[in-house]
Amino acid sequence: MTDKKQVVTRFAPSPTGYLHIGGGRTALFSWLYARRNNGKFLLRIEDTDRERSTDAAIEAIFEGLRWLGLEWDGEVTYQFARQARHREVAEELLRQGKAYYCYTSPQELEEMREKAKAEGRPIRYDGRWRDRDPSEAPEGVKPVIRFKSPNEGETIVRDHVMGDVRFANEQLDDLIIVRSDGTPTYNLSVVVDDHDMGVTHIIRGDDHLTNAGRQSQIYAAMGWDVPEFAHVPLIHGPDGAKLSKRHGALGVDAYRDMGYLPEAMRNYLARLGWSHGDDEIFSTEQAIGWFDLDHIGRSPSRFDFAKLENLNGHYIREKDDTALADETIELMQRLGHWADGGNFGTEFRAKLIAAMSGIKERAKTLLDIGKGAEFLRAKRPLALDANAAKLLDADARALLARLTPTLEAVAGWAAGDIEAAVRNFAEAENLKLGKVAQPLRAAATGSSVSPPIFDVLATLGREESLGRIRDQAA
């Protein structure tokens, strides 16, 4: 017990679609656990289903992990490429009498299931070839190889999340480890790969919990050490049903496109199903320092956008203005929202950065920042939204006309200069500041909502500001 092996975790997605949020979280947990223990975090692509695996999906998985900031160690392992090794193990099992050829046809299997179902008996293979002599093999039938699993006793999966899970061995039938076409199946491949890769801790979705029992038996048959297991409950949708593609399960790329920050995603995902006391907001470094398997919850959780948004808003407010500006421009352009030929030159970027502290204060996502920055891109004469139009009634326009000379006379154009002038004006007119500020805001931004109006005017610049105000004055 003294020579503790280095911790090795892995993330093993099958490339049949984008990297969904549940996968992202398991990857995060595995990554955190490896980093926490100065171990390695490996990536294995389970591409043995040749029909459904695609290169695009593999790329999406890489992209998703990179965006989440989950760098894996070493080379990526492709399971399909290791077929020969998997078959080798199957043959070893065969040699040791721990596996056997089974000539049962799919039709027979089907009948077996029908019958079992009709009689209300458990649906599983009856082991008809388990002890039969190979000489009885029918002509021309390509056999599968089945694992000879113990019939008596029980298999215990010691799970860090679920505790000890016991399976009666009679429940576990002899599973196929090599198909009739000679290709190995999942349960064999995972065991061989995890063993060969030196994986010490398997952290994965709890839909694999029953597999863990079967896999434990294979480890035992080969005389290999069984790794530590941690089966994490799945994430459900807002309606409580399993988060699936039909249920609006989204790829991590979708979250990026919605303007969420990776640091916020990491924080949110870490907190979803895992806890460190009452801590809600913590950095990735803290998560690495704190992460453990014992505080992963056992019950499934639901994905809550409202909380993610709140967290994202927090990280946006914390983030550097320049970085935020650049990321927003990148996102808006990639999404085609700002592809209208509007200026994205250094001038716009500078204005965006200057206005950022005010804009990010009221943004929950990068998309919100984009929206909040519209007033910087707007061209005269400004289009007014409904609220702004309502604000700019005849009285307000007259007020702006009276205000204009005051503004023209402002010496500097810093927010403080403008504010002082406007406050004096309001006082002279015997008006509350709001009565002047709102029409001003409507004229300057075309909206009833914006960052503090004097900041807005300052970043807009003297000429542009006065122009916009004159446009609405009457």
Place this chain on the structure above:
RNA sequence: GUCCCCAUCGUCUAGUGGCCCAGGACGUCGCCCUCUCACGGCGAAAACAGGGGUUCGACUCCCCUUGGGGAUACCA
């Protein structure tokens, strides 16, 4: 059908027999701040699924019921 897992506010969760007539966070609702909206501050409503045990004492341990979820493939 069979097997396995789960069950605290609407949601994420703290809680590992007495510190809990249950704490935090998001959301919701008030109030304050205020040039709008936000941010921020203060406050409120809001939960131990039900029933049996065990115990001097159960949110915490055991059993049952109910309700969710997962697995039962020559998919992974």
